[in-house]
Amino acid sequence: MKKALLVVLSIVLMLGFVFAEDGVTDTEIKIGTFQAMSGPVAVIGQSVANGMNAYFNYINENGGVYGRKINLIIADDQFNPAKTTVEVKRMIENDKVFALVGGLGTPGNLAVMDYVNEKKVPYVYQASGSSLLAIPPKKYIFPVQPNYTLEGNIVMNYLVKTKRAKKIAIVYRNDDAGKEFLDSALDTLKNKYGMEPVETIAVNPTANDFSTELTKLIAKQPDAIAVMLFVPQSVNFVKQAKQYGLQKQKYILTYANSDISYIYLAKDAAEGVEAMAWVNVDFSNPDLKPFQIYQKYFNQMPNAYAIAGMIAAEVFVEGLQRAGKDLTREGLVKALESMNKWSGMLAHEITYKPYDPNDNTCRLGKQSMYVLRVRKGIWTQMTNWIYYDK
Numbered sequence: 001m002k003k004a005l006l007v008v009l010s011i012v013l014m015l016g017f018v019f020a021e022d023g024v025t026d027t028e029i030k031i032g033t034f035q036a037m038s039g040p041v042a043v044i045g046q047s048v049a050n051g052m053n054a055y056f057n058y059i060n061e062n063g064g065v066y067g068r069k070i071n072l073i074i075a076d077d078q079f080n081p082a083k084t085t086v087e088v089k090r091m092i093e094n095d096k097v098f099a100l101v102g103g104l105g106t107p108g109n110l111a112v113m114d115y116v117n118e119k120k121v122p123y124v125y126q127a128s129g130s131s132l133l134a135i136p137p138k139k140y141i142f143p144v145q146p147n148y149t150l151e152g153n154i155v156m157n158y159l160v161k162t163k164r165a166k167k168i169a170i171v172y173r174n175d176d177a178g179k180e181f182l183d184s185a186l187d188t189l190k191n192k193y194g195m196e197p198v199e200t201i202a203v204n205p206t207a208n209d210f211s212t213e214l215t216k217l218i219a220k221q222p223d224a225i226a227v228m229l230f231v232p233q234s235v236n237f238v239k240q241a242k243q244y245g246l247q248k249q250k251y252i253l254t255y256a257n258s259d260i261s262y263i264y265l266a267k268d269a270a271e272g273v274e275a276m277a278w279v280n281v282d283f284s285n286p287d288l289k290p291f292q293i294y295q296k297y298f299n300q301m302p303n304a305y306a307i308a309g310m311i312a313a314e315v316f317v318e319g320l321q322r323a324g325k326d327l328t329r330e331g332l333v334k335a336l337e338s339m340n341k342w343s344g345m346l347a348h349e350i351t352y353k354p355y356d357p358n359d360n361t362c363r364l365g366k367q368s369m370y371v372l373r374v375r376k377g378i379w380t381q382m383t384n385w386i387y388y389d390k
Contacts, residue, residue, distance in 0.1 A: 021328050023098030029065065029320070029327070032073045032091035034103045039078035043231070043261060044305045045104050048127055049074050051302060051309020052102050054294045059317055066325040070317075073097060077108055084108030085115075092119055099124065099332065102312035106130045106177045113141055122332045124319060125312035129255070130177055137363040139355040140329075142336050144315055144347070144365040145308075146255070146278050148177055148228075152184025154369050154386050155226050155252055155276060160193050162383070163250055165224035167198045169217055171237065172228040174202040181228040181254065192390065198222050203229060203237070210237050214244045224250040231262055239269040252276070258372050258379060259304035270374045274382065278369045279307050280348035283379065290345050307346060314344045337362075 023030035033052065036045030052072060060069045073095055075087035084103070091097045099122040103109055106128040116123050117138040124142045126133050131147035159165040170185055172178035182200060189195040198220040201213045217225070225241070227234055234257050241249075251273045253262075258275040260283070266273070282288065286301060290310055294302040302310070315336075320327065322335035333355070341349040353362040368385040 021098055022092075022096035024068070024327050027068055028071050029068045029099075030071045030073065030095065030097050031099045031101050031316075032075065032088070032095060032097040033101050034075045034077040034084050034087050034091075034108060036079040036104055037074065037076035039080070041079045041105075041230070044127075044256075045076075045079070047303050047305035048102060048104055048309035048312070050298055051294065051306035051311075052313045053309075054297045054302070054306070055310045055313035055317070057297050058293045059313075065317060065320045066327070068327075072101075077105075079105050079108065081105075081107040081111035085111050088112045088116065092116070092121055097121070098327075098329065099316070101125055101316045102127060102309055104128075106175070109133060110176065113138060117141055120329060122319075122329055122336070124316040124336065127308060127312070128177070129180075131180060132176075134363040134365070135360045137355060137357060137360060140333065141363060142315075142352060142365065143363060144311065144350060146366050146369055147364075148180040148254075149184040150367060150388050151254060151276055151369065152181040152228075153188045153388050153390060155181075155254075156185045156188040157192075157389050158371060158383070158386060159224045159226065159250070159252065160189075160195070163224060165222075165250065167220070167222045167224070168195070169199040169201070169220060169222035169225045170197050170228070171201045171203060171213065171217075171225060173205055173230065173233075175205055178202070178228050185226065188390065203233070205233070207233070208236060210240050211244075213237075214241055214246070217241065217246060218244060222249060224252070227251060227253045227257075229254070230256050231259070232265055235262060235265040235269075238273060239266060242269050250274070252371070255369065260379070261303060261305075263374055263377055263379070270377070272374060274371055274373045275379070276369045277304075277372045277379075277381075278348075278366055279304060279311065279346065280343075281307055281346055311344075311346045314347050315350055318342065318344060318347075 035049045056070045077083040104127040109126045109128045125144040129148040131149045133143045172182045253275040255276040258277040263270045319336040323331040371383040372379040
């Protein structure tokens with residue numbers, strides 16, 4: 001009887017019906033993501049999703065990872081954290097996904113990060129710059145993008161040291177992301193340079209008219225304006241600012257704006273505007289392999305948001321490959337923790353370390369950025385990589 005049971009068990013295992021982990025069979029790895037596929041920021045969510053799909057399709061058509069094809073489930077949360085919570089619980093508890101990859105937005109990510117971590121589901125790449133995803137570190141949460149604390153520091157250092165700005169104004173989105181950027185910027189100005197901004201302006205995330213805010217800026221006449229807003233609000237703010245006469249100021253935007261869609265929407269008002277960036281790709285070279293991969297599936301050049309989606313997929317696949325054929329969630333965690341300044345086709349210097357609740361650097365991912373400027377309707381790189389400098 002015992003021998004017969006062992007034979008049956010062996011057959012079942014060979015057929016791939018028994019696996020220790022949710023979402024993993026001998027032919028498939030089922031993963032999930034949440035994106036704003038509809039709603040006010042769908043232009044971002046759809047692009048991120050397309051980028052992930054393009055890269056996963058490329059991997060699948062080339063044999064998958066150890067023979068397993070990646071099956072991506074996309075939940076439309078409309079950039080609404082209440083919907084995010086529902087969709088993430090559904091994917092983990094009903095769809096039984098192995099991992100999450102590339103979910104969009106600070107509100108949604110902050111709403112689900114503790115739940116995901118408690119469920120011990122690896123989550124690679126959050127399309128958010130909130131430092132709360134990485135600090136304090138959470139074992140199963142692996143951010144990639146630079147956080148807003150890093151960006152606030154780099155922007156102020158750049159304005160003071162490189163642009164020689166003396167009168168800096170900070171315009172920020174009145175939410176957790178914007179306040180994090182502001183706090184970092186204020187701390188850098190005060191403690192490193194003994195400076196204060198001439199004006200700080202909190203902007204309602206749904207505002208379209210900025211006449212009151214611009215009246216304050218006109219009175220202070222800053223020589224540089226740091227704008228921590230997202231498309232399309234950032235577009236409307238700069239356009240109105242220039243219409244009000246604030247044309248000679250140096251504008252620098254957060255990295256969420258360093259995409260062709262900003263130039264397309266802002267038109268002439270985009271000229272001379274700068275933005276932070278962290279994606280290491282030359283958009284003027286259509287022959288690059290990532291572009292060829294994307295064009296194969298979508299018949300167009302990817303924008304920066306699609307490239308971000310490809311990076312999310314690329315980092316996740318690297319983790320799968322390092323984890324080996326006997327794939328488990330704990331194995332994926334250890335594999336990701338082995339990355340030390342790892343760079344791929346698109347990802348640049350991604351670093352994690354073994355989980356240590358007392359080490360706030362073990363889940364930072366990307367820790368450098370550079371500056372782009374719009375010149376003749378094209379984003380042009382202006383600096384080399386800039387690192388956090390307090």
